[in-house]
Amino acid sequence: MFVKKAISVLYVILISLLCFSCRSTYKTQAFLQENIPVKPDYTKESSWAVLPTKYQENFKTHASNRLDTLQADVFYVYPTLNTSKKDIRWNVPITDKEQNNTVLNKAVLMQASAFATSGKVYVPFYRQAHIRSYRLFDKGGKEAQDLAYSDVKSAFEVYLKEYNKGRPIIMVGHSQGTTHTVRLLKDFFDGKELQKQLIAAYIPGIRVxxxxxxxxxxxKSPTEIGGFVSWNTYKKNHYPKKDKDWYKGSVTTNPITWDNSIETTLKEHKGFLYTNGKIYNEALTIQITDGLVWSTNPKFPLRFFMSFLKNYHAGDINLFWQDIKENAELRTNTWLNIN
Incomplete structure (x- = not known):
C-alpha cells in the first residue's frame, strides 16, 4: 500500500506530461471537421486559465504580493496533459473540467509559478492536441497541432490588443507548449518590431x-536578454530507449548557471519545487551532454522511487524552479534597467 501511494505521489510530483521514449499504441480516429471542439473566445475571461485578475489561491503563494508593481508580463503555454490511451479525441475542448483542473493544479502551479514574481502571468486554455499527435503526425497529428496553435495564436493576439500595453514580455512554454511558443516567436517576434519587448523565451522540453x-x-550568460534558452532533462548517463539521436545537436542550456558550464555542484542548485510547496535546494547536480541535460537523482522525499525513472522530461522546470525564478527576475531587471 505504501509503495503504491508513494508511486502515485511521485506521478503528481513530476507532472507526467509527455514521454518521447515510449511508442505505445493509442486508440485513434480520423481527424474530421465535425469532431473539432468549439473555438475559444479569448475576449472572455473564462477562456483563460490565468489572468492577473484571476490567480488561484495556491498560485498566489508563489506570486508577487505587489502585483501592481510588476512591469513585465509572462505568457505561458502549458505542456501535453492529455496522454490517455483510451481517449480518441485529437483535441481537448477548453470546457473539459478534468483537463482544466490538471492545467491549473499541475502545469500552472509547478511551472508558470516560477515566473510569477517577474511579471503578470497570462495562460490561455487551448484545444490541446493529444500526445499521439507527435507519433501520428502524418495521420491527423499535424491537423491537431495546427488547431491547438490556432488557439494559442488567437489568445496571444487578444493579449497584445487588450492587455500588453507595450510592456516587456517573457515567453514560456514546455513540451507541446514549446512547440506552440516557437511558432509564436517566429510569427510575432523574430525580426519584427515586437522583438524589442522580448525579455527572454524559456522553451524547454522539445528539441530546439x-x-x-x-x-x-x-x-549564453545569465544576464542576456532578448534571446532564448532551452533544455531537455534526463537521468545522468541515460538516454531515451528509442529516438536516442533525436536530441542530438539541440540546445542544452545549463538551467542552474545559465552559462557554458558543463557541470555543476550541489551548492549551485538553488531549488526543486516539490508538491508539498517546499523548495529543496542543493538537491541535484547536472552535466551537459549532446542534446541533453543529465541530472543526478534529486534529493527530496520519496527520492528512492524516482531512482527508477530515467526520463526527467516532466521535471524540466520544477527540478530547477528556484534557479529559473531567480534568473527570470535577473533578466527582467536587466531589461528594465536598459530600457
Missing part, C-alpha cells in the same frame, strides 16, 4: 536548434 530563429539568439 541554436539556429531555430533568424534574429532571436541563444542566450
Amino acid at each position: 536548434k541554436e539556429n531555430e530563429f533568424s534574429s532571436i539568439k541563444l542566450m
Whole structure:
C-alpha cells in the first residue's frame, strides 16, 4: 500500500506530461471537421486559465504580493496533459473540467509559478492536441497541432490588443507548449518590431536548434536578454530507449548557471519545487551532454522511487524552479534597467 501511494505521489510530483521514449499504441480516429471542439473566445475571461485578475489561491503563494508593481508580463503555454490511451479525441475542448483542473493544479502551479514574481502571468486554455499527435503526425497529428496553435495564436493576439500595453514580455512554454511558443516567436517576434519587448523565451522540453530563429539568439550568460534558452532533462548517463539521436545537436542550456558550464555542484542548485510547496535546494547536480541535460537523482522525499525513472522530461522546470525564478527576475531587471 505504501509503495503504491508513494508511486502515485511521485506521478503528481513530476507532472507526467509527455514521454518521447515510449511508442505505445493509442486508440485513434480520423481527424474530421465535425469532431473539432468549439473555438475559444479569448475576449472572455473564462477562456483563460490565468489572468492577473484571476490567480488561484495556491498560485498566489508563489506570486508577487505587489502585483501592481510588476512591469513585465509572462505568457505561458502549458505542456501535453492529455496522454490517455483510451481517449480518441485529437483535441481537448477548453470546457473539459478534468483537463482544466490538471492545467491549473499541475502545469500552472509547478511551472508558470516560477515566473510569477517577474511579471503578470497570462495562460490561455487551448484545444490541446493529444500526445499521439507527435507519433501520428502524418495521420491527423499535424491537423491537431495546427488547431491547438490556432488557439494559442488567437489568445496571444487578444493579449497584445487588450492587455500588453507595450510592456516587456517573457515567453514560456514546455513540451507541446514549446512547440506552440516557437511558432509564436517566429510569427510575432523574430525580426519584427515586437522583438524589442522580448525579455527572454524559456522553451524547454522539445528539441530546439541554436539556429531555430533568424534574429532571436541563444542566450549564453545569465544576464542576456532578448534571446532564448532551452533544455531537455534526463537521468545522468541515460538516454531515451528509442529516438536516442533525436536530441542530438539541440540546445542544452545549463538551467542552474545559465552559462557554458558543463557541470555543476550541489551548492549551485538553488531549488526543486516539490508538491508539498517546499523548495529543496542543493538537491541535484547536472552535466551537459549532446542534446541533453543529465541530472543526478534529486534529493527530496520519496527520492528512492524516482531512482527508477530515467526520463526527467516532466521535471524540466520544477527540478530547477528556484534557479529559473531567480534568473527570470535577473533578466527582467536587466531589461528594465536598459530600457
